Amino acid sequence: MDVTTMKAxxxxxxxxxxxxxxxxxxxxxxxxxxxAVDGVDIELGRGEILGLVGESGSGKxxxxxxxxxxxxxxxxxxxxxxxxxxxxxxxxxxxxRRQLRGNDIAMxxxxxxxxxxxxLRIDTQMIETVQAHANVSTAEARQRARDALVxxxxxxxxxxxxxxxxxxxxxxxxxxAIAIALINSPKLIIADEPTTALxxxxxxxxxxxxxxxxxxxGTALIWITHxxxxxxxxxxxxxxxxxxxxxxxxxxxxxxxxxxxxxTKGLIDSVPSHSTRGRRLHQIKGITPSLLNxxxxxxxxxxxxxxxxxxxxxxxxxxxxxxxxxCWNPAL
Amino acid sequence: MPVFIINRLLQAIGVIxxxxxxxxxxLYLIGDPTSMLVSPEATEIERQALRKALGLDQSIWIQYLTxxxxxxxxxxxxSFLTGQPALQLIVERMPATVELVVVAMTFALVVGxxxxxxxxxxxxxxxxxxxxxxxxxGFSLPNFWIGLMLIMLFAVYLGVLPASARGETVNIxxxxxxxxxxxxxxxLALPALTLGMAKAALIIRVTRAAxxxxxxxxxxxxxxxxxxxxxxxxxxxxxxxxxxPIVTVAxxxxxxxxxxxxxxxxxxxxxxxxxxxIDSIITLDRPVVVAYLIMMVFFLVIxxxxxxxxxxxxxxxxxxxxxx
Ligand SMILES: Nc1ncnc2c1ncn2[C@@H]1O[C@H](COP(=O)(O)OP(=O)(O)OP(=O)(O)O)[C@@H](O)[C@H]1O
Ligand SMILES: [Mg+2]
Numbered sequence: 001m002d003v004t005t006m007k008a009x010x011x012x013x014x015x016x017x018x019x020x021x022x023x024x025x026x027x028x029x030x031x032x033x034x035x036a037v038d039g040v041d042i043e044l045g046r047g048e049i050l051g052l053v054g055e056s057g058s059g060k061x062x063x064x065x066x067x068x069x070x071x072x073x074x075x076x077x078x079x080x081x082x083x084x085x086x087x088x089x090x091x092x093x094x095x096x097r098r099q100l101r102g103n104d105i106a107m108x109x110x111x112x113x114x115x116x117x118x119x120l121r122i123d124t125q126m127i128e129t130v131q132a133h134a135n136v137s138t139a140e141a142r143q144r145a146r147d148a149l150v151x152x153x154x155x156x157x158x159x160x161x162x163x164x165x166x167x168x169x170x171x172x173x174x175x176x177a178i179a180i181a182l183i184n185s186p187k188l189i190i191a192d193e194p195t196t197a198l199x200x201x202x203x204x205x206x207x208x209x210x211x212x213x214x215x216x217x218g219t220a221l222i223w224i225t226h227x228x229x230x231x232x233x234x235x236x237x238x239x240x241x242x243x244x245x246x247x248x249x250x251x252x253x254x255x256x257x258x259x260x261x262x263x264t265k266g267l268i269d270s271v272p273s274h275s276t277r278g279r280r281l282h283q284i285k286g287i288t289p290s291l292l293n294x295x296x297x298x299x300x301x302x303x304x305x306x307x308x309x310x311x312x313x314x315x316x317x318x319x320x321x322x323x324x325x326x327c328w329n330p331a332l
Numbered sequence: 333m334p335v336f337i338i339n340r341l342l343q344a345i346g347v348i349x350x351x352x353x354x355x356x357x358x359l360y361l362i363g364d365p366t367s368m369l370v371s372p373e374a375t376e377i378e379r380q381a382l383r384k385a386l387g388l389d390q391s392i393w394i395q396y397l398t399x400x401x402x403x404x405x406x407x408x409x410x411s412f413l414t415g416q417p418a419l420q421l422i423v424e425r426m427p428a429t430v431e432l433v434v435v436a437m438t439f440a441l442v443v444g445x446x447x448x449x450x451x452x453x454x455x456x457x458x459x460x461x462x463x464x465x466x467x468x469x470g471f472s473l474p475n476f477w478i479g480l481m482l483i484m485l486f487a488v489y490l491g492v493l494p495a496s497a498r499g500e501t502v503n504i505x506x507x508x509x510x511x512x513x514x515x516x517x518x519x520l521a522l523p524a525l526t527l528g529m530a531k532a533a534l535i536i537r538v539t540r541a542a543x544x545x546x547x548x549x550x551x552x553x554x555x556x557x558x559x560x561x562x563x564x565x566x567x568x569x570x571x572x573x574x575x576x577p578i579v580t581v582a583x584x585x586x587x588x589x590x591x592x593x594x595x596x597x598x599x600x601x602x603x604x605x606x607x608x609x610i611d612s613i614i615t616l617d618r619p620v621v622v623a624y625l626i627m628m629v630f631f632l633v634i635x636x637x638x639x640x641x642x643x644x645x646x647x648x649x650x651x652x653x654x655x656x
Binding site: 103129 | 549550551553554555556557558559560561564569572573646647649
């Protein structure tokens with residue numbers, strides 16, 4: 001191996017796995033343009049775990065689907081770039097994107113009772129995922145399916161393979177969905193609130209196992225949730241999303257200990273903990289604004305206790321104490 | 333499972349009993365069949381003798397009970413008109429009808445399902461709108477009118493296809509079938525097309541509606557997120573789910589067509605069961621009408637059972653619900 005290729009390789013190793021710049025995903029509806037994602041920047045290293053946190057409707061899922069190229073009309077990516085491993089996903093042809101989906105980038109959905117096809121057996125749904133990307137025999141694909149089930153802690157995998165989704169519990173179905181996501185050893189998994197529909201105890205187990213698996217295999221993970229507490233113990237970094245924009249990004253511990261954006265602070269104060277036991281939990285006042293008519297300037301302005309005249313102009317992301325913040329009056 | 337089959341059969345017997353009473357009373361009220369059977373000049377004594385011979389001199393309840401007793405032994409009486417056993421008359425006509433309906437339904441499915449999926453996949457495309465307009469025409473135009481137009485075009489104007497009767501048949505295992513001869517196909521073409529177009533129109537609508545319902549489902553999006561090829565998503569993930577309503581509707585339509593293909597068979601003088609039924613009603617040939625309707629109820633119940641079993645084969649979770 002000569003020096004130039006080695007240099008090129010290290011460059012490839014250093015470049016982030018995923019880099020999203022100025023992503024705008026809009027829906028053209030009769031009522032107007034819904035700017036579900038409106039200028040999102042995300043950078044993710046290899047094997048890194050990112051928590052994407054925000055209220056319902058803030059555009060988390062749409063961000064995830066944009067990465068996979070699964071935005072259907074009337075939605076479209078209006079602007080921005082998504083670079084995965086040096087390749088631009090937005091301008092890429094559909095067949096190339098298909099080859100990445102489920103192979104390089106996998107996704108886990110929120111509701112396990114809806115993600116598996118009700119009329120197909122588990123083995124069918126797993127084997128097809130392997131064969132969509134690799135020219136292997138059904139026997140070999142089945143073996144991989146079995147291994148994947150073992151990996152996510154499903155007992156008696158051979159029997160499970162022969163069942164239909166309705167024969168499995170919610171937690172078991174989500175494990176199957178995770179196994180499907182893992183089956184082709186992707187480099188990136190996007191998990192869209194995969195534990196929201198499950199019991200708290202199962203939730204904890206699954207989060208723990210997914211983290212362990214990602215660390216073991218070096219898989220990067222974007223964990224989408226509306227619950228900051230869920231990602232606090234899971235993510236390396238957290239990105240807080242509000243009304244289609246990332247308002248604050250930083251290392252998990254920094255961001256939780258010292259939130260800079262008033263919205264992040266509001267989120268943290270609304271999480272129950274030991275220190276708040278017995279006291280009334282703080283709540284962010286007001287409601288999420290309609291994406292159809294966002295307030296001028298900072299979208300959080302009308303709910304913000306620290307809003308000033310400056311907030312009538314939308315703040316740009318600024319680097320502050322190792323974090324990116326979109327706020328005129330960050331807490332310091 | 334067996335319990336649900338037994339339940340269905342018991343249900344069928346109940347329906348058959350109720351129906352036989354209704355048909356019996358109905359035909360009794362409509363009129364006296366002897367007036368159709370004897371010449372207008374016949375004397376009252378001759379009429380009385382005929383009534384006695386046919387058992388029509390008894391009260392309606394005695395007649396009904398006699399009928400039930402005989403029917404329990406598989407004897408549905410003889411045609412007033414020809415004297416042949418009613419059951420035999422019906423069974424002889426059955427292959428013609430079944431053949432016509434099977435060909436028509438196959439046509440309806442082969443044409444209707446792909447067009448329905450196409451219209452469901454891209455509901456706003458001009459091609460989809462054309463398909464839907466066609467399907468509205470297909471089931472709002474009366475069947476006999478479509479039949480007559482086809483006759484006009486192919487038989488009268490172009491002169492390429494015959495307009496009536498069954499054509500050459502081949503005897504297979506005692507059953508006369510026309511699908512094995514060219515002449516048979518030529519005769520089958522127009523009636524099958526007439527019946528098939530109306531059914532295809534319905535299948536298109538059902539398929540489109542089901543497609544539109546299944547497409548936004550999470551499991552379709554998940555299938556895409558797995559990187560499956562679009563053809564696989566269509567042929568496996570979509571098709572298997574929309575098959576459930578399609579099988580249900582196609583099954584019911586099939587039964588409907590077998591039992592009451594009256595209009596098409598009349599237009600094309602197709603010697604099937606529908607033609608027999610309408611002829612027997614006109615001549616008040618009570619044994620044939622009663623036997624026919626009873627057989628059809630029985631057939632429809634069995635057909636429903638088959639549909640349910642198919643349904644469970646497609647969607648095993650439905651079987652769970654039926655068993656509960
Ligand atoms: N097909 C669509 N047409 C119009 N608007 C849409 C469509 N899909 C999503 N949106 C809008 O995009 C916004 C963001 O949706 P998204 O699903 O990303 O929210 P989310 O952050 O994932 O919320 P949740 O926690 O409820 O899942 C929502 O306000 C929604 O109204
Ligand atoms: Mg969501």
